[in-house]
Amino acid sequence: MIEAGKTTFTQEITVSNRDTAASYGSGHLEVFATPAMVALMENTAIRSLEGLLDTDSDTVGIAIDVQHVKATAVGQKVYCKATVSEIDGRRIRFEIEVWDDKGAVGHAVHDRFIINPVKFMSKL
DSSP: OOOTTTOEEEEEEEOOGGGBHHHHTSOSSSBBOHHHHHHHHHHHHHHHTTTTSOTTOEEEEEEEEEEEOSOOBTTOEEEEEEEEEEEETTEEEEEEEEEETTEEEEEEEEEEEEEOHHHHHHTO
């Protein structure tokens, strides 16, 4: 059962060259890219729901409000925690935190919507 304040997931990655702003084209520096952080945030939210959705359901991201507050170097570990903060019908809101060994890296409010993948794809 998905529960606000109780459904959560935490994971860690080690920043690699493919995670950098230079690699993503979102900057020129070899530091953890904002798009890589957003992907980590969304993946952490998705993983928090594993086994909790009906078998014919999935989620899609519909909104994310992100703050990237500190750079992280290649080789450093980054941790991400997503917690369900609100459920409104088929919309699930997450509070997401990202940090490294030196402190906060970023945070976000992220909304995902529960969908039926077959119906969803048939509308494209």
